[in-house]
Amino acid sequence: SSDHVSASLAVEDIKLPLLPVTLPKYQAVPSPPEPxxxxxxxxxxxxxxxxxxxxxxxxxxxxxTLGIVEVLGLKPFSIKDAHGVEQNALAHSSVISRFPARPAELRSVLSQKRKLDEHESCSNCSPALAPGSEHVFSSSPYAARLATRQYVEMNDEICELLNRDWQLSPHLRFSCAVIIAGCLLVNFRNGQAVIANTVE
Incomplete structure (x- = not known):
């Protein structure tokens, strides 16, 4: 047992010199891009x-929908942006044949109020055409910036949410902040901001 203890002490007393370790230099090779x-x-x-x-x-x-479009004689056509995202619209085949190879400008047409017909005394017979937000986006001086975002028109449910009292429902102020934040356009270069208040 004494020989075993002395042997273990002898092994522990041996100190090996520490040699500097140099790691091999290598150049990271980027992986080939996926097609x-x-x-x-x-x-x-x-x-x-x-x-x-x-x-x-x-x-x-x-x-x-397919039956109605077929009866009207409309055909779909495709519009792709610089990123290859496809959007579709409908037009008559005679109109599509006159399209230029690259459409220079796309703009929605604003719906107008119809003249009151004396024979149409019932307001339910001639529904009012509510103008959408597409015309505002296309005719806006910020049309290029607005086209990069997605918007949702406010419905009655969202308006009711915005009109609730924050004292009774204090957590709703966070929801309202998220809704209103989408109405702000901030230019960080000059500090100017634009808020979309009302569309009529």
């Missing part, structure tokens, strides 16, 4: 449904 698949163009029916906002509707509603 980008070109975005597929929608099929005829999907392009029609996408242009009508019925792409995720029920099968019955889709059949109705």
């Amino acid at each position: 980008r698949q070109p975005p597929e163009t929608r099929t005829f029916d999907d392009a029609v449904l996408h242009s009508c906002g019925e792409l995720y509707a029920s099968v019955v509603e889709k059949q109705k």
